[in-house]
Structure formats: structure tokens, C-alpha cells
Amino acid sequence: MATSRKVCSSQVIYQDIREQILHLELPPGTALSEIETAEKYHISRTPVRDVFKALEAEGLLEIKPHIGTFVSLIDLDMISDILYMREVVEQSLFKDLAATHDKSHEYRIQLILQEQKQIIKSDLPIEEISRAFIIADNRFHHTLYELAGKQNIVTFFGMINSQYERFRTFINQSEKGDLLRLYHDHVAIWDAISRQDYEKLSDLISHHIYDGFNASALELHKHPEYFRT
Amino acid sequence: MATSRKVCSSQVIYQDIREQILHLELPPGTALSEIETAEKYHISRTPVRDVFKALEAEGLLEIKPHIGTFVSLIDLDMISDILYMREVVEQSLFKDLAATHDKSHEYRIQLILQEQKQIIKSDLPIEEISRAFIIADNRFHHTLYELAGKQNIVTFFGMINSQYERFRTFINQSEKGDLLRLYHDHVAIWDAISRQDYEKLSDLISHHIYDGFNASALELHKHPEYFRT
DNA sequence: TAATCAACATTTGTATACAAGTGAGTGTAT
DNA sequence: ATACACTCACTTGTATACAAATGTTGATTA
Numbered sequence: 001m002a003t004s005r006k007v008c009s010s011q012v013i014y015q016d017i018r019e020q021i022l023h024l025e026l027p028p029g030t031a032l033s034e035i036e037t038a039e040k041y042h043i044s045r046t047p048v049r050d051v052f053k054a055l056e057a058e059g060l061l062e063i064k065p066h067i068g069t070f071v072s073l074i075d076l077d078m079i080s081d082i083l084y085m086r087e088v089v090e091q092s093l094f095k096d097l098a099a100t101h102d103k104s105h106e107y108r109i110q111l112i113l114q115e116q117k118q119i120i121k122s123d124l125p126i127e128e129i130s131r132a133f134i135i136a137d138n139r140f141h142h143t144l145y146e147l148a149g150k151q152n153i154v155t156f157f158g159m160i161n162s163q164y165e166r167f168r169t170f171i172n173q174s175e176k177g178d179l180l181r182l183y184h185d186h187v188a189i190w191d192a193i194s195r196q197d198y199e200k201l202s203d204l205i206s207h208h209i210y211d212g213f214n215a216s217a218l219e220l221h222k223h224p225e226y227f228r229t
Numbered sequence: 230m231a232t233s234r235k236v237c238s239s240q241v242i243y244q245d246i247r248e249q250i251l252h253l254e255l256p257p258g259t260a261l262s263e264i265e266t267a268e269k270y271h272i273s274r275t276p277v278r279d280v281f282k283a284l285e286a287e288g289l290l291e292i293k294p295h296i297g298t299f300v301s302l303i304d305l306d307m308i309s310d311i312l313y314m315r316e317v318v319e320q321s322l323f324k325d326l327a328a329t330h331d332k333s334h335e336y337r338i339q340l341i342l343q344e345q346k347q348i349i350k351s352d353l354p355i356e357e358i359s360r361a362f363i364i365a366d367n368r369f370h371h372t373l374y375e376l377a378g379k380q381n382i383v384t385f386f387g388m389i390n391s392q393y394e395r396f397r398t399f400i401n402q403s404e405k406g407d408l409l410r411l412y413h414d415h416v417a418i419w420d421a422i423s424r425q426d427y428e429k430l431s432d433l434i435s436h437h438i439y440d441g442f443n444a445s446a447l448e449l450h451k452h453p454e455y456f457r458t
Numbered sequence: 459t460a461a462t463c464a465a466c467a468t469t470t471g472t473a474t475a476c477a478a479g480t481g482a483g484t485g486t487a488t
Numbered sequence: 489a490t491a492c493a494c495t496c497a498c499t500t501g502t503a504t505a506c507a508a509a510t511g512t513t514g515a516t517t518a
Contacts, residue, residue: 009501009502010501010502033468033469034469034470035468035469043502043503044502044503044504045470045502045503045504046501046502046503046504047501047502047503049279049470049471050278050282050501053279053282053283054282054286057283057286063470064469064470064510065469065470065471065509065510066468066469066470066471066508066509066510066511067468067469067470067509067510067511068468068469068470068510069469069470077381078381081379081381081382081385082381082385084379084382085314085318085382085385088317088318088320088321088322089314089317089318091317091321092317092320093317150310150313152306152307152310152311153310153313153314156310156311156314156389159388159389160385160388238471238472239471239472262498262499263499263500264498264499272472272473273472273473273474274472274473274474274500275471275472275473275474276471276472276473278500278501279471292500293480293499293500294479294480294499294500294501295478295479295480295481295498295499295500295501296479296480296481296498296499296500297480297498297499297500298499298500
């Protein structure tokens with residue numbers, strides 16, 4: 001379902017451009033030329049076109065025939081719907097997980113949580129910390145999906161989450177305090193799962209998913225040209 | 230997010246091959262050659278490659294470099310997870326819809342339901358009826374998503390639902406009775422939404438989504454080679 | 459001055475030739 | 489007979505040339 005495992009040049013370029021878009025180094029609206037990109041990576045247009053098509057399918061590029069290729073604008077309405085799906089799915093999934101919970105995975109989760117703690121406490125520049133924490137954050141959620149026996153859903157979200165990942169980069173250029181809040185959410189969520197406190201769990205998940213989104217509404221004026229109207 | 234709106238030849242071929250795969254006219258495991266396909270449609274390999282890449286991203290093709298391109302096998306585990314997502318999302322979404330329900334959309338829904346009724350009662354061959362009903366069935370679900378203000382979710386499911394659509398074609402080669410059952414489900418679901426009977430609604434949705442899947446377990450032996458082990 | 463049209467530069471779409479990897483099938487040597 | 493290696497046919501990957509479409513820019517004309 002995902003991209004094939006070819007070790008060819010196109011795979012490297014795909015990852016490279018994708019990360020540049022997700023980290024906003026290629027801001028929304030930026031024009032990308034096939035020829036320029038090909039020359040930049042010292043390859044021909046053909047593999048570049050493959051990469052562009054793949055990124056278009058992921059919603060990160062918009063190819064306008066005979067006009068140009070552009071980094072897609074962030075669609076807040078779409079992100080809102082993605083968060084809605086994540087909310088209802090995790091509500092149900094984590095509840096299932098709590099119902100069948102035993103202590104056998106305690107160590108694995110604690111390891112992830114400690115890693116997140118150490119990332120926040122490290123002395124790296126805030127951008128590095130933010131990037132590392134996002135990865136560790138995804139690992140936490142994905143591990144819970146896996147423990148619930150629904151690993152495929154991680155793949156599904158991976159296909160549509162690109163838009164959201166980019167938005168996260170935008171809003172997480174803020175403070176360590178936000179990351180610390182996310183970490184505490186994770187601890188509380190796992191605690192609620194362990195204690196099978198369904199009501200508390202439901203509350204925690206909703207806030208965990210939506211709080212960052214809502215709090216970031218104030219930041220949008222910084223780069224209004226990034227967003228679809 | 231979806232494919233671009235080019236009216237070029239590749240768009241036609243994409244739709245054509247996609248339908249052939251979904252209708253099992255190209256059974257899972259079938260080898261597709263770029264050259265053969267190009268000659269068949271009287272075009273060159275380049276647009277064919279674009280189509281193959283798009284279908285691979287959709288999970289309908291599997292491109293093995295330097296070996297060949299094959300129609301992907303049906304992954305029952307993945308379909309199971311897709312149905313799980315649909316269940317929890319529709320549970321929540323239709324509940325929201327019931328909460329804010331007014332009579333303003335009554336006519337629109339009744340129109341869709343009547344259409345479904347007429348399709349089943351028509352004298353067309355069973356395959357035609359099955360195909361037409363699947364389209365009308367999707368329209369019913371999509372309309373409810375739209376009324377709930379979450380139209381983007383339809384797009385998301387469209388990206389991952391291909392696998393499920395193909396499976397539906399496989400199991401719906403059965404009887405008119407199955408389609409009639411689905412139609413009655415729809416009527417009951419809309420009735421529960423109108424009456425804001427949340428408990429009944431929850432029950433109906435779960436059965437509506439899973440019953441066909443479970444009942445079809447008996448049919449798998451007909452073509453075991455279609456499925457991933 | 460303003461409007462119209464045509465040439466041009468740039469873009470993506472397509473066709474074709476060649477490169478490179480894979481696996482089967484065959485021939486040969488042990 | 490069996491094991492090994494090589495050739496060959498086939499696949500997808502890549503490079504390049506050309507076609508087609510779009511927007512701009514400038515000249516020409518009313």
C-alpha cells in the first residue's frame with residue numbers, strides 16, 4: 001500500500017522533498033519546476049515526475065498541467081476533519097485497549113515516555129527538540145494502535161496525516177511548555193488506560209487532540225498566505 | 230488531494246483499469262505489463278507508468294521493480310481494520326447528525342432510498358443491479374457525511390476504500406436478498422436518526438457494516454488465490 | 459492612449475531509445 | 489545425473505527529444 005522499497009534515486013529524493021515540505025522549508029505556495037529539481041539532484045525529469053506524482057497523491061503538491069507544480073496550501077478545514085477522525089478512532093481504540101489491558105506492555109510504554117521526557121530536557125535548539133518530539137509522539141500513538149491490534153490504521157492515517165504533520169510543524173515552533181503539556185497528556189492517558197478509567201480517558205483524548213489545534217488559532221496571522229481560504 | 234482534473238488520455242485509462250480491478254475482471258494476482266497495456270490503449274509507456282503508480286498508491290497494484298506489476302491480493306486483515314474505522318466514525322458522525330437533525334433534508338434522503346428500491350426491483354441482470362446498488366449505497370453514506378459537515382472524510386475513505394470496494398464486488402455476486410437487507414438497513418438507520426434513537430442507531434450501524442463481511446466468510450473458498458495469506 | 463494580436467519563454471504531457479536488474483532456460487563440465 | 493554458469497528474453501528504471509498548452513511580453517494598429 002505504501003511506496004515500494006526501491007533503493008533507487010527517486011526514493012531518496014522523495015524523502016528529501018517530503019521532509020522539506022513538512023518542515024516548511026518549502027513553504028505552501030512555493031513553485032517547483034521539474035527541470036530545476038532534476039538539475040538540482042543531477043537526474044532527469046522522469047524520476048522527478050514520479051516523485052511529484054507521489055507527493056501529489058499525498059496532498060503535499062498540486063500539479064497544474066502546463067502551468068506549474070506548487071506546494072499545496074494548508075487546508076484547515078481538512079485538518080479539522082482529520083482530527084475528528086483521530087478523536088473518534090482513538091476514543092474507541094484506547095477504550096478497547098484498556099478493556100483488554102494487562103501489565104505485559106508496561107515497560108515498552110514507559111520506555112517511550114522516558115524518551116519523550118529526555119528529549120524535552122535536552123539542550124538542543126528548540127527546532128531540533130520539536131522535530132524529535134514529534135517523532136517520539138507519533139511512536140507513542142502508533143504503539144498504542146499496535147497494542148490494540150489495529151496496526152493497519154496507522155498506515156491509513158499515515159496517508160492522510162501529512163497535511164496535519166505540516167501544520168504541527170507550524171504551530172510547534174512555540175515553546176517547550178507545549179511539548180511538556182503533550183508529554184503529561186501521554187502519561188495521563190496511559191495511566192487512565194491502566195486504571196481502566198474510561199470517563200477520564202475519553203476526556204483526556206479529546207483535549208489532547210484538539211487543544212493544540214485550538215490554541216494555535218492565534219498564530220495563523222503570522223503567515224496567512226500558507227492557508228487555503 | 231485526489232487526482233488532478235486533466236482530461237488527458239491517462240485519466241481515461243486510469244478509470245478504465247481501476248474499474249476492471251474493482252470489478253474483478255482483472256483478478257488479484259494478475260500480471261500487467263507496461264508495454265502490453267500501452268499497446269492495448271495505443272499510447273506510450275509514460276502515461277501507463279503514471280497510471281500504474283497512481284493505482285499502486287491506492288493499493289490496487291503492486292510494482293516489483295524489474296520483475297513485474299501485479300494486481301494486489303485482497304488483504305482481509307486490512308479490510309477488517311477499514312471496517313472498524315468506518316464503524317467508529319459513522320457511530321459518532323451519525324449520532325452528531327441525529328443531534329442536530331431537522332426535517333430539511335428529508336426529501337433528499339428519501340430520493341436516494343427510493344432510487345435504491347427501484348434498482349433492486351428492476352429486471353436488469355444481477356451484476357448490473359449489484360454495481361448500480363453499490364454506487365447508490367455509497368451515495369447514501371456520503372450524503373450523511375455531507376449533512377454532518379464532514380465531507381472531507383468521504384475523500385479520506387475514498388483513498389483507502391478501494392480494497393473494500395473490490396471485496397464487496399466479490400461477496401455481492403450473491404443474491405438480491407442481500408441488497409434488500411442493505412436497503413432496509415438504510416431505511417432503519419435514517420429512521421433512527423430522525424427519531425434520535427441513539428441506542429438503536431448504534432446497533433444498526435455496527436450490524437450494517439459487519440454483517441456482510443462476516444456472512445461472506447463462507448464464500449472465500451471459491452477463490453482462495455485472491456487473498457493474502 | 460488603449461486595445462488587440464502574435465511571437466516567445468516556460469510549464470507539464472508524451473513518445474522513444476537505452477540502461478539495468480531479474481529469472482528462466484539451456485548448455486556444458488564434472 | 490547433477491551442479492554450475494551463461495545466455496537471453498522480459499521486466500521496470502532512466503534519459504532525452506519533442507508536442508501541446510498556458511501566460512506574458514511586446515509590437516502593431518485603430
